[in-house]
Amino acid sequence: MTVWSAAGQRAIQRCDTLGAAPYSEAEGQLFRRFLTPAHAHAIEAVGGWMREAGLTTHIDPIGNLVGRSKAARDAPALLIGSHIDSVHNAGRYDGPLGVMIGIECAAALARRASPLPFAIEVIAFGDEEGSRFPLSMMGSRALTVPLGEEALEQTDGDGVSVAEALRAFGLDPAEVPAAVRPPGQIIAYVEPHIEQGPVLEAAGLPVGVVTGIAGQVRLIVRFTGEAGHAGTTPMRLRRDPIAAAAECVLAIEQICAAGPADLVGTVGRILPSSAAFNVIAGRVEMGVDVRAANDPTRDTAVEAISREIAAIAARRGVAVGLERAQTLPASPCDPHLVALMEDAVGAVGVSPLRLVSGAGHDAMIMAALAPTAMLFIRCAGGVSHNPAESATPEDADIACRALLAFIERLAADFKGFAP
Secondary structure, three states: HHHHHHHHHHHHHHHHHOOOOOOOOOOOOOOOOOOHHHHHHHHHHHHHHHHHOOOOOEEOOOOEEEEEOOOOOOEEEEEEEOOOOOOOOOOOOOOHHHHHHHHHHHHHHHHOOOOOOEEEEEEOOOOOOOOOOOOOOOOHHHHHHHOOOHHHOOEEEOOOOOHHHHHHHOOHHHHHHOOOOOOOOEEEEEEEEEEEOHHHHHHHOOEEEEEEEEEEEEEEEEHHHHHHHOOOOOOHHOOOOOHHHHHHHHHHHHHHHHHOOOOOOEEEEEEEOOOOOOOEOOOOEEEEEEEEEOHHHHHHHHHHHHHHHHHHHHHHHHHHEEEEEEEOOEEEOOOOHHHHEEEEEHOOOEEEEEEEOOOHHHHHHHHHOHHHHHHHHOOOOOOOOOOOOOHHHOOOOOHHHHHHHHHHHHHHHHHHOOO
């Protein structure tokens, strides 16, 4: 077994270790929320692994775990990381695998005689998923902007506020603004992460180079028709909002399928006012999610979808209201870093495949602080947010080698690199 195959195996095994008690709140499944005892246990374990890799560790004011390599106190840092919180009944690799790969690279670099022109920092964000409090990605947000009272006053399902949870965790809410990292302190942020999709597996590739994170729009569509009896209302006299919603689902599918490959549209929920077999519902609420690699493509699709929804509603004699519930801008990765990552992936014998992340990541928040790059790792079947989530030691090994090759290229290019 080579040193790198040992690293890949160790990264996977450590993720598996974090997948059970005491690192989970739920018996028989993985559920690790921000600022809980399970989170504290995870910090303790991951902090130990960071120190074994030669990193000095601390917990920042928002509860992120940070490990830093030996370097001059004022040296800028390359930040490598991901998150260690999870959704309910989660898989073991979404987030933690990126942290473990960062630790393995830090350990390999610590064994080298020649120092880097920058420090390596590995960060384990405490909150990305938003599984406990309404605001997601609090760990990375706190590094880019001061979190105000509104954020700290949010409460979880038990009525516990972020401020109260921080105090219970041994942190001072008044210190949260100090988590913000000054401009220039971080030269770049790199996030290794499982793909959470099937593209790499379909291409037969262990890793891929992310060009950016898709922009997202969420729409809430409300149809109002006329409730009626299923047996006594003739078909020609019906104003059925469920039928209108069903036609809209197909229209959304057709509009997005006709667009660029990175454009996707999803109807994630349809909620009728009646769930009875023998009732024509009077109202229906439909949730629509539209994403694309760039905002103009996404917005053009949203406009087309909105027009088609209005036309279908008018033709079927139902009223419709449309609300834009969320807009997240696309977050392109830094082109220079993408090129370096492509070169690094090729250097470890893998054909570089560029792909867009349809899922959100801390990298989209960190882009406000520093140039960003992402490396995707193949996951079986593209399954994620699911206990069946799976990644192999071999692929983790290749990701470790590719990330180390990226760091070497960034170091060689450092004087010419303008963050």
